[in-house]
Amino acid sequence: MKPITRIHSRTAVLADENIDTDRIIPARFLTTTTREGLGKLCFHDWRYQADGSDNPAFPLNQPQAQGCSIVVAGRNFGCGSSREHAPWALLDYGVRAVLCSEIADIFRGNALKNGLLAIVIDELEHRWLLKHPGIELVIDVRGQFIALPDGGRIPFRLEPFARHCLLNGVDQLGYLLQHTDAITHYEQQEKAA
């Protein structure tokens, strides 16, 4: 994974609460055996009309949302299925960060492992961002704050290890493999018990 220190973009807003991973990528597309190319399927049934054309009512289809890689989403984003296809699809679609007052556990873990910044912010600031789409933000992973155009800052807190991995591009499997001796020791003790 490439290190991620900051993301600079305008915001797009998906105000609905409880956007589940079935909505992010419908189950019928999960027959894939790779991680690639899921961006075109992202939000499929919301984003396209029956004839395959763009649904103008889908917020991310609107002209002002084009090029935005930060999405401010309604509470409890990513709930439901554990499918990692959801962050894969979002990243491939061009989303680099999701800001929310609450993010579903499994989705948040999956997202951070793939370099998609799933960031929980305070309710008050969340509400404000929901009401002000298109605002230009800089997400500073090292400093753990979001810089607003007027110089204001929204603080956030990432789980320290996830943040360390993002900043340094740490491969978590590589890190786990460094504990092989401890794992072997655990297994031996377990056997003896």
Place this chain on the structure above:
Amino acid sequence: MSGKTLFEKVWNAHVVVPETTDTPAVLYVDLHLVHEVTSPQAFSELRERGLPLRRPDRMLATLDHSTPTLPTNADGSRPYANAEAQAQVTQLETNCREFGVELHGWDSADRGIVHVIGPELGATQPGMTIVCGDSHTSTHGAFGALAFGIGTTEVGHVMATQCLLQRKPKTMAIHVDGQLPPGIGAKDLILHIIGTIGVDGGTGYVLEYRGAAIEALSMDERMTVCNMSIEAGARAGLIAPDETTFAWLKGRPRVPQGAAWDAAVKRWRALRSDDDATYDHQVRIDATAVKPTVTYGTHPGMAIAMDAPVPAATNAQERRALEYMKSEAGKPMQGTPVDVVFVGSCTNSRLSDLREAANVLRGRRVADGVRMLVVPGSEAVRRDAEREGLHQIFTAAGAEWRVPGCSMCIAMNGDLAQPGQLVVSTSNRNFEGRQGKGARTVLASPATAAASALAGRIADPREYLVEVAA
């Protein structure tokens, strides 16, 4: 020092490296369940890195999500929904062969939904840590195991190291006092609980269900309850193992036998929260107040008694949900016309669920224009049900009796509802499009599903059960 919760006991026993401020714990995994949808990318990753599986003996794989539930074609081929679905199944077969993983595939007498066969085979045991690339892994918590869903990257972690990097979650006790009224089941209870604490009420927590009503539940019912923990946002939900648990597990293929069994039961008896254990949060639920419960919106937290008026929307999301469902605020769900009825899924596809539906259907006919699908959770359930003749009750009523699989719970395999159709479903998710694009899902118990199939409208199963009893 205060006592420990059940969760803490299981957690502590599996810590390989304790967590620090900077690093999560390295947590050992006893059982890793695998299915075709969330594993291919993890196997590929291992292959690319040249890594072996650390403990293939602690893995168990099955085919369930993309598999057709119709019997084989005349030429012996399987009626897959598309070539991709078939390729995904073939890929898991290849991966399991190559990496030496026990697969319950087409030729196995034990194939079925991953969360149904784990317990059936006795692979699921009290005190274990169990993971699967599937959020309903919480089901196995019914046995006092710490069981939760993981993403595909983590599936790769477990394959290579048998461990996961985890932060210790918070604990929430859900005390269910009293007893469920007659005709009210575990599905009504868990929908009621989620409706009470909310679709995100359990986020960040591991739930422990306890109290008299929980202790009175059978293992099948406990699995139904724990299965839907994730629908309240909780990754795991546990119930302390007891005599019901031990009796259910005894003699199953993968549990210890003889003296080793006695020793295991002795160990398992200690798996309960100490009297002075503290939880981060507690909730009390009155079992006596639970009624036949259904969902009216597009997430499982939007659940109410079927005879209660649908609440008015309080925000844009709820408005959209009611619109999508065509649910009318102020009117009860009971009486809503039904197009499709689905009995199945890891929530409600075990033998007792099928019996519950059959008890309502026996000697009656599904209403004209209603399509009903009954999909057993596993080959074992199918065999047992057929031995009892349940399949004949279903087919005589006009329902379709299928081959085991996830089927219309996730609608990946070609079993799906048409846009706009209303499905009364015993599954666990009523998200937009979950059962087919534009399909409207109402979650319910097997008894309610069966009653609704007969009436052609959402109906209270007790009306039918009373007739039978009389």
